[in-house]
Amino acid sequence: MKLDIVVPCYNEEKNIEKFFTEISYVLKDIDINIIFVNDGSSDNTLNEIKKLQNVSYISFSRNFGKEAAIYAGLSKTTADYVILMDVDLQDPPSLIPEMIEHIDDFDIVATRRVTRAGEPKIRSFFARLFYKLMNKISDIELVDGARDFRLMNRSVVDSILELNENNRFSKGIFEWIGFNTKWIEYENIERIEGETSWSFWQLFKYSIEGIVSFTVAPLYISTVMGIIFSIISFFSIIFIVIRTLLFGDPVSGWPSTISIILLIGGIQLLSIGILGQYLAKTYIETKNRPKYIIKEDNF
Numbered sequence: 001m002k003l004d005i006v007v008p009c010y011n012e013e014k015n016i017e018k019f020f021t022e023i024s025y026v027l028k029d030i031d032i033n034i035i036f037v038n039d040g041s042s043d044n045t046l047n048e049i050k051k052l053q054n055v056s057y058i059s060f061s062r063n064f065g066k067e068a069a070i071y072a073g074l075s076k077t078t079a080d081y082v083i084l085m086d087v088d089l090q091d092p093p094s095l096i097p098e099m100i101e102h103i104d105d106f107d108i109v110a111t112r113r114v115t116r117a118g119e120p121k122i123r124s125f126f127a128r129l130f131y132k133l134m135n136k137i138s139d140i141e142l143v144d145g146a147r148d149f150r151l152m153n154r155s156v157v158d159s160i161l162e163l164n165e166n167n168r169f170s171k172g173i174f175e176w177i178g179f180n181t182k183w184i185e186y187e188n189i190e191r192i193e194g195e196t197s198w199s200f201w202q203l204f205k206y207s208i209e210g211i212v213s214f215t216v217a218p219l220y221i222s223t224v225m226g227i228i229f230s231i232i233s234f235f236s237i238i239f240i241v242i243r244t245l246l247f248g249d250p251v252s253g254w255p256s257t258i259s260i261i262l263l264i265g266g267i268q269l270l271s272i273g274i275l276g277q278y279l280a281k282t283y284i285e286t287k288n289r290p291k292y293i294i295k296e297d298n299f
């Protein structure tokens, strides 16, 4: 069995060697090729990678993000089986032998965390909320706690590469392509060195990205809101005209008028914002820029 392992790395100088030692130990009987993708690290990550024997690497000209790194790594794979995993050992290499056992019966063997220990409570809360919302309003079914850590056969990898959009939301892409998946569960592990590069704000933007990439439900919702408010205002205009004709016009009701203006103004701005999100994504896609720029590699 030949196995390619794609590993995105961003400022991971302390983890490269530990990762390599551990993976080589766990998979010593298998013919593996590790493809490190250095995602524009500002530390010594690239030199740490170059110190290793018999590994492949790609190095970007700047930080393009994990999604771009995944795409770049996958597009360099040639083996029949491919593993995607993080370098911080949060994706335990010890699970790989078990994953390999299942790959004959499934197209994908993926992993999911059943606990979120070690993560801030508020972050877990919003993550759960996002999964619920996403599953309600989109056609894809995201699995709570699903990691990017997965073993895939060739046709799965080729399908992922065929979705070559710029706004990449891998969790959605992995589900969208289908195929049958075996889930392996494990308890959350904290990264060995360094810190997560995801801030709360970045996660928020990432979740908007996910929604906009995989469903147009928000556009639909704003259309429905527009229709409802048009109907309400139509009837209230009739009501006011009749009331004025019957009882005259006692000038009162200023607060209610202002509240209604504010409410409708808010909904309009929200709707334009939603529209803008989709337009912005369309704009970026139509530019059709490369997803990343390679400065250096050893292929």
Ligand code: UDP
Binding pocket: 007, 008, 009, 010, 011, 012, 039, 063, 064, 065, 066, 069, 085, 086, 087, 088, 090, 191, 195, 196, 197, 198
């Ligand atoms: N990573 C990357 N580019 C980035 C951010 C992260 O290639 O811009 C890599 C990082 O080196 C790690 C993986 O993606 O191997 C997951 O990142 P991290 O551990 O920060 O995320 P978390 O595990 O907290 O979701």
Ligand code: MG
Binding pocket: 086, 088, 090, 191, 196
């Ligand atoms: Mg991590």
